[in-house]
Amino acid sequence: MKNKVQREIPDEILSQYHDGGFQSVDFGHPTIQRVAPKVLAQTGPSKVVDSIQQVVRDTVRDGMTISFHHHFREGDFVFNMVMREIIDAGYQNLSLAPSSLTNVMNDIVVEAIEKGVVTNITSSGMRGTLGDAISHGALKNPVIFRSHGNRARAIESGEIQIDVAFLGVPNADEMGNANGMDGETAFGSLGYALMDARYADKLVLITDDLKPYPNIPASIQQTEVDYVVKVDKVGDPDKIGSGATRFTKDPKEMQIAKMVNEVIAHSPYFQDGFSFQTGSGGAALAVTRFLRQSMIEKQIKASFALGGITKPTVDLLKEGLVAKIMDVQDFDKGAAFSMRESPNQQEIDASWYADPANKGAMVDKLDVAILSALEIDIDFNVNVMSGSDGVIRGAIGGHQDAATAKLTIISAPLVRGRIATVVPAVTTVITPGDSIDVLVTEIGIAINPKRQDLKEALAKVPGLPIYSIEDLQKRAENLVGRPKPLAFKDRVVALAEYRDGTLIDVIKEVQD
Amino acid sequence: MEIKKTALAGTLESSDVQIMVSQGTNGLEFDLVSDVAKQFGEQIQATIEDVFAAYDIHNAVIKVVDQGALDPVIKSRAITVCQRALDQVDQPRWEVL
Numbered sequence: 001m002k003n004k005v006q007r008e009i010p011d012e013i014l015s016q017y018h019d020g021g022f023q024s025v026d027f028g029h030p031t032i033q034r035v036a037p038k039v040l041a042q043t044g045p046s047k048v049v050d051s052i053q054q055v056v057r058d059t060v061r062d063g064m065t066i067s068f069h070h071h072f073r074e075g076d077f078v079f080n081m082v083m084r085e086i087i088d089a090g091y092q093n094l095s096l097a098p099s100s101l102t103n104v105m106n107d108i109v110v111e112a113i114e115k116g117v118v119t120n121i122t123s124s125g126m127r128g129t130l131g132d133a134i135s136h137g138a139l140k141n142p143v144i145f146r147s148h149g150n151r152a153r154a155i156e157s158g159e160i161q162i163d164v165a166f167l168g169v170p171n172a173d174e175m176g177n178a179n180g181m182d183g184e185t186a187f188g189s190l191g192y193a194l195m196d197a198r199y200a201d202k203l204v205l206i207t208d209d210l211k212p213y214p215n216i217p218a219s220i221q222q223t224e225v226d227y228v229v230k231v232d233k234v235g236d237p238d239k240i241g242s243g244a245t246r247f248t249k250d251p252k253e254m255q256i257a258k259m260v261n262e263v264i265a266h267s268p269y270f271q272d273g274f275s276f277q278t279g280s281g282g283a284a285l286a287v288t289r290f291l292r293q294s295m296i297e298k299q300i301k302a303s304f305a306l307g308g309i310t311k312p313t314v315d316l317l318k319e320g321l322v323a324k325i326m327d328v329q330d331f332d333k334g335a336a337f338s339m340r341e342s343p344n345q346q347e348i349d350a351s352w353y354a355d356p357a358n359k360g361a362m363v364d365k366l367d368v369a370i371l372s373a374l375e376i377d378i379d380f381n382v383n384v385m386s387g388s389d390g391v392i393r394g395a396i397g398g399h400q401d402a403a404t405a406k407l408t409i410i411s412a413p414l415v416r417g418r419i420a421t422v423v424p425a426v427t428t429v430i431t432p433g434d435s436i437d438v439l440v441t442e443i444g445i446a447i448n449p450k451r452q453d454l455k456e457a458l459a460k461v462p463g464l465p466i467y468s469i470e471d472l473q474k475r476a477e478n479l480v481g482r483p484k485p486l487a488f489k490d491r492v493v494a495l496a497e498y499r500d501g502t503l504i505d506v507i508k509e510v511q512d
Numbered sequence: 513m514e515i516k517k518t519a520l521a522g523t524l525e526s527s528d529v530q531i532m533v534s535q536g537t538n539g540l541e542f543d544l545v546s547d548v549a550k551q552f553g554e555q556i557q558a559t560i561e562d563v564f565a566a567y568d569i570h571n572a573v574i575k576v577v578d579q580g581a582l583d584p585v586i587k588s589r590a591i592t593v594c595q596r597a598l599d600q601v602d603q604p605r606w607e608v609l
Contacts, residue, residue, distance in 0.1 A: 389550050417527050417580025418548050480582060483551030 005381055005429045007505045013142075013492060019501040025404065025435045027356040027500050035158035038201040040226065046174040047228045052206065055227045056085045059202045063093045064163035067200065069193035070100040070124075071180060071329060075239030078168030078206050081231065083108045086117060093119045097160050099151060099192035099350070100124035100395055104239075113138050122146060122160060125385065125395020134493055135391040137509045143494040145385065148192060148328070149354025149361065149401035150499040155199045156357065159501065165200035167193045168234045172207040173215035176225025181217075181340040183209045185235040188309070188330030188339045190219045194349035197224045208234045219347055241332040247289070248282035252413055255442045257286030260370055260411050262464045263438055263445060265294040266457055269367040269407050272300050276368040277307040277402050280331040283411045287370055288312040295321050306362050307353070307398055309335040309345075317344060326362050328353040328398075354401030356499050361401075369405035373412045375426040378469050380433030380448050382410060383426035385496060388419040390486040390510045392494060396430055400499045403435040407454075414441040420476035420483075422469065427486065429505040430496055439469060446472050487511040513568045519596035522589040529581035531560065531589050533597045536573040540564060546578035559583055563590035566608040567598065
């Protein structure tokens with residue numbers, strides 16, 4: 001069957017999939033029955049156990065679903081420590097359900113797959129050697145990719161039923177009160193991990209800093225925690241915020257950022273009290289800088305900034321240009337430490353952030369979202385998952401979720417090296433074109449034809465050339481040439497869900 | 513034309529291509545390394561073959577390390593490496609440019 005974004009979903013996959021193929025970006029108002037975790041009552045006096053080995057032996061059984069968070073990013077030690085014990089103990093047929101997988105986790109996941117320890121994976125994304133292995137058919141069952149909001153939805157609905165969650169934290173007390181904002185390995189918001197804390201049957205905290213009881217602020221509360229394990233080090237502080245916050249000097253990125261700012265500043269949403277989300281890429285950070293200038297000039301203040309937070313956004317809060325930061329994760333130390341000090345920087349969980357199946361998420365109130373793309377096609381569909389060679393190397397993150405904003409801007413260069421970004425059809429559809437409003441490239445912008453209102457609002461802005469997206473695609477092709485189509489095998493190696501749990505696309509095994 | 517000496521043109525910077533040419537006896541033998549080989553390998557090779565044909569070179573070992581170069585870049589590097597390999601850098605062959 002072809003779904004609404006014209007992707008062929010094999011019938012044998014669709015028949016096992018209760019939510020069916022992607023239909024609409026409109027979630028509607030269904031009634032949802034949530035699940036609740038099993039609780040083994042205890043009164044303490046302490047939940048501290050000696051070793052990961054012991055807690056794995058007490059909690060993990062063959063066939064279970066285990067989960068982790070990725071807030072330590074490339075500085076994570078916890079994932080490898082726990083998976084080592086699990087592999088060495090010889091468990092089989094586990095499902096791995098982390099909030100995402102970073103490069104530092106790749107090798108041990110590949111090992112776990114080869115040894116039959118892990119037979120199912122759901123994640124926001126994956127890269128490097130793991131993405132390569134999956135794209136070459138290493139795992140028998142297809143990986144399921146879910147956005148951060150969709151993961152929250154799937155956990156609440158029981159589609160992801162977590163048996164044991166292993167959550168690394170920079171601090172905790174003996175009963176399990178913990179937060180992400182204090183200590184040497186502080187990363188700020190625990191946003192994604194809070195879902196696991198609330199819904200896992202068994203919750204294991206792993207920390208290198210045992211605090212006097214009671215430890216506050218307690219983002220994770222003792223009422224949810226089964227075990228606390230003290231280890232030497234949970235992470236490498238230098239790699240937790242690696243590479244994210246850096247002001248670009250790239251003239252192409254600066255040009256894109258300038259035009260993104262023009263689009264925002266001339267849109268009907270640029271009014272006092274507006275809200276926005278930017279990413280952590282070079283262009284996105286530069287946008288924040290230009291936006292600051294526009295806000296000062298026009299005396300406009302934002303009611304909130306959302307999403308993954310960086311130092312430049314925190315600076316806007318301190319300057320009074322942004323009233324509140326709604327913070328699901330922090331990309332750098334500046335943002336992480338400011339959460340501790342600033343009462344206006346609110347930690348939010350993934351459900352509050354972006355889940356469509358609750359009584360209202362932050363993204364529903366979002367005016368402007370600035371997002372990136374590996375590819376965008378002439379129907380405005382966006383790929384952030386598979387590379388130009390068809391290999392998995394990305395993550396949905398909050399892309400589908402934030403794209404439901406009133407003004408969703410994709411900022412991307414027309415070409416990267418010899419690879420066109422604007423293409424006739426994306427390799428993998430992750431975010432449907434229906435939720436994308438404007439594409440900004442270094443040579444000009446394209447507006448989704450269904451947004452005539454924006455076309456009028458942006459028609460006479462100096463220095464903002466407007467093209468049709470077909471024109472931009474042809475200009476890209478004229479520069480780089482027409483690529484030979486990628487060859488794939490028939491076997492499906494990964495499924496991409498839309499945020500409502502329907503199937504938006506499948507990823508097939510690559511042919512080399 | 514005979515290759516007079518092993519020659520190199522281009523760098524390993526992104527969007528450039530490095531081409532090394534040495535003597536061969538078995539036609540144009542390509543060794544191509546590129547991140548975009550799947551989509552553009554044949555086009556990269558064809559662009560280089562055209563330049564070598566214009567220089568009348570029919571036997572050579574050609575090692576190409578491509579960093580996502582566009583066609584005009586590949587063509588320029590190919591011309592340069594041919595002139596260097598033929599020891600003709602002082603007499604550019606304007607007609608092939």
